[in-house]
Amino acid sequence: GAVVSQHPSWVICKSGTSVKIECRSLDFQATTMFWYRQFPKQSLMLMATSNEGSKATYEQGVEKDKFLINHASLTLSTLTVTSAHPEDSSFYICSARSEGRTGGEQFFGPGTRLTVL
Amino acid sequence: DQQVKQNSPSLSVQEGRISILNCDYTNSMFDYFLWYKKYPAEGPTFLISISSIKDKNEDGRFTVFLNKSAKHLSLHIVPSQPGDSAVYFCAATNFGNEKLTFGTGTRLTIIP
Numbered sequence: 456g457a458v459v460s461q462h463p464s465w466v467i468c469k470s471g472t473s474v475k476i477e478c479r480s481l482d483f484q485a486t487t488m489f490w491y492r493q494f495p496k497q498s499l500m501l502m503a504t505s506n507e508g509s510k511a512t513y514e515q516g517v518e519k520d521k522f523l524i525n526h527a528s529l530t531l532s533t534l535t536v537t538s539a540h541p542e543d544s545s546f547y548i549c550s551a552r553s554e555g556r557t558g559g560e561q562f563f564g565p566g567t568r569l570t571v572l
Numbered sequence: 573d574q575q576v577k578q579n580s581p582s583l584s585v586q587e588g589r590i591s592i593l594n595c596d597y598t599n600s601m602f603d604y605f606l607w608y609k610k611y612p613a614e615g616p617t618f619l620i621s622i623s624s625i626k627d628k629n630e631d632g633r634f635t636v637f638l639n640k641s642a643k644h645l646s647l648h649i650v651p652s653q654p655g656d657s658a659v660y661f662c663a664a665t666n667f668g669n670e671k672l673t674f675g676t677g678t679r680l681t682i683i684p
Contacts, residue, residue, distance in 0.1 A: 459615070487670055496581075498574075498676045499616070499661065548615050552670065560606065561672060563615030 458482050459551050461564035468539055469572055476534045476567045478549030484529035485551035489561060490522070493546045505532045539571040575599045576664050578675035586683050591649040593678050595662035598643065602664040606672065607636060607647045610659045619660075620647070623667060649680075657682045 458481040468474050478488055487506055491499040503524050505511045511524035521543075523535040532551075536543055546568050550561035577596045585591045595605075603624040608616035622629040622636045622645065629636050635648045649656055659679045663672040 461615075464613075489670070489672075496677075498576075498674045501671060501673075504670055546613075550615070560618055560621060562618070563608075565615045566613065568613065 457553065457562040459485075459549065459562045459564040461549055461567050463567060464565060465568040465570075467570045467572065470540055471538055473535055473537045474539055474569060476536075476547055476549075476569075478532045478534070478551070478564050480530045480551045480553070480562070483551075483553040485532075485553055486529065487552045488526060488532040489550045489552075490524060490532075490534050491548045491550065493548060493566075499548060502534075536569065539569070541571045544569055544571045573598075574676070575602075576662060576673050576675040578660075578662060578678045580678050581676070582679040582681070584681045584683055585652045587654060588651045591647075591652045591656065591680055591682070593647040593649075593660050593662075593680065595645045595647075595675050596643060597645075597664050599664070599673075600643070601666055602673075604665050604667040605636070605638060605645050606663045606665075607634075608661045608663060608674075609656075610661060610677070612659075616661060652680075652682045654682050654684055656680060 460479045462477045490502045493499045502517045503511045503513045505524045505526040507526045513519045526532040548566040550563040606621040607619040610616040620634045638645045659677045661677045662675045
């Protein structure tokens with residue numbers, strides 16, 4: 456149980472285009488989903504917290520107009536990188552926490568590697 | 573400001589021996605700690621956790637030790653197996669809080 460999927464697993468796009476990444480909890484309902492970004496050889500940096508049916512909460516320094524997050528249902532959150540630039544190239548990982556969990560345990564998706572040319 | 577630190581970027585251990593991964597934190601509000609294992613191009617997988625009311629938690633080959641006064645925790649893997657080769661992240665939070673703060677990771681290589 457507790458499987459989280461991401462789609463696509465990798466994407467290459469041209470500078471200036473927008474890219475949408477989906478995160479789905481496959482066998483549980485996720486009241487909260489999280490979006491992380493990881494640069495090579497660095498830690499996972501939390502970008503935003505997404506709650507179903509409400510606006511996402513962004514971490515300091517993360518542009519909410521550039522990284523649009525929508526948590527439309529208890530099993531789906533999407534991250535849209537708008538007007539992508541080469542510096543947005545990174546590994547994006549989502550995680551989900553199921554209803555009723557009060558601990559810090561999160562279940563992570565496999566990640567999406569974004570390369571902006 | 574890196575609130576969770578893993579000072580060893582890499583560690584090599586002989587198969588069958590004990591692997592010890594270390595993690596230090598600075599935020600005294602953290603009271604729940606987790607270890608994750610990550611393979612390249614995959615998301616992290618939860619391994620084991622510990623709350624601040626304990627100083628040890630064991631699950632099979634994995635044991636996590638917490639020293640609150642030193643703000644230090646460690647993950648022991650014994651015996652180490654080739655499949656344990658991966659990057660290990662420690663993470664910290666307040667119990668009931670949603671956010672995890674991750675360390676920078678330690679790449680563990682098990683030598684056959």
